[in-house]
Amino acid sequence: MSQLFLPRSMEPVYGYNPFSDCPLFRDLSVKQLFELRRCGTQIELGADEPIFDQFSPCTSVFNVISGAIVVERFADDGRRQIIGFLFPGDYLGIVNSARYEVAARSLTKSTLYRFGRKKLVDFSLHNHQLRRNIEHIMSNVFYRLMEQLFILGQKKAHERLCFLFVHLLERMPGATPEHIQLYMSRQDIADYLGLTIETVSRSLAKLKTDGLIHFPSINHLQILNVPAVRKLAAT
Amino acid sequence: MSQLFLPRSMEPVYGYNPFSDCPLFRDLSVKQLFELRRCGTQIELGADEPIFDQFSPCTSVFNVISGAIVVERFADDGRRQIIGFLFPGDYLGIVNSARYEVAARSLTKSTLYRFGRKKLVDFSLHNHQLRRNIEHIMSNVFYRLMEQLFILGQKKAHERLCFLFVHLLERMPGATPEHIQLYMSRQDIADYLGLTIETVSRSLAKLKTDGLIHFPSINHLQILNVPAVRKLAAT
């Protein structure tokens, strides 16, 4: 069962059908689905392309269909906090604010479905099921943010790494403990976990030494001891 | 202009009229306001009383009328991350999830207005202005969470303290650079900023030495150099 791991930017993440798996579309009639599809269009992105800028008007909602997306926030002095890595099934810009509080870009070749916010809002005004679906998605986003606050406030470097690994294992289509492709750079990991790139490298080395993980190649992660990694990641 | 600062738990925070200042009620008609008020009741709390537990069913939305509230999240191993300190005008449980992801309790004697979630949701199904108001509140909550992620991921101890101070200055009714009452303990501050209580003490001492802040009494903070503190707090 050998699997070729291409360079980071070449291999998108597949395995998501927006018109059957999408939580936004859950329990809608065929007619409603048809109308809802007309609220947006599919867009294709190469690797490392911007989706929207920080503080730009919040006019679209995106659903990730394939690929990997990074959501990040920059301060004036150049410091960067990565808010999250998104995968097929995730949403971008689901919170209805005037401006995006964050920037988003593709890590890999990606496909998104882009909904016009106004159309979506108007539609949801008279479609209570759609509204419930949106609220459900929002509550998931919140849940994730609570976990992340906890991680950044309370956890050590190696625990933060395990948190990321468990997230990737659970959220990336097709990921198994033996095959987790890291689409993001070490710097991205560092900026996500509130660490430096050197600390990331050293903590990875420590986890390797302890026999919890293994790297067949630089961006191909194996989790050798899933329970131990989960325990370290616990929130 | 002397002002008596009572012990932490004795002096609530006032200065908010839910029926004129409340963003939930913005631009509603008198008739709608009347109906909306009937969706909830006012509740009074002493100091350090629970409002809801982590993972309990999310059946209410609260609006803080007076006092100070702390929102916190516990892990199995006892570690705690404080998510936020809430003051008059703030909301609790505005995100519609099945269970609260956090616990909430009063820091001081407090007054809350408690809305039944189902009533509020049913009302908002047919009142688009109310729905916009709820979305607006949610986007504020999000904005705050983004800032907090950045603070925990990227900032040094003394910068995190300044971030808290600026927040208190801006959000606590009646707060001025000369009079900021700290209703929370040093441990609460530590658990909010992802530090230990000792680091909080030492960083406070450093900020005092540098002439940025002053403590007339242990829980009465003065910001001597507001621009410098704001700069350190910048996100």
Place this chain on the structure above:
DNA sequence: CGCTACATTGACAGCGTTCAAGGTAAGTGG
């Protein structure tokens, strides 16, 4: 082959944590 970008490793310093002692203030009871 050499260039470039990225990742790892090493040395060292410093910030923050840990453990421990001492200080402060409110509350209690003699």
Place this chain on the structure above:
DNA sequence: CCACTTACCTTGAACGCTGTCAATGTAGCG
């Protein structure tokens, strides 16, 4: 009114994790 208790806060010393700076290693690409 004052010692005593208790809870909370501050300070000190030592350690260690993480950051910084620098050198080395590695992989993709021209």
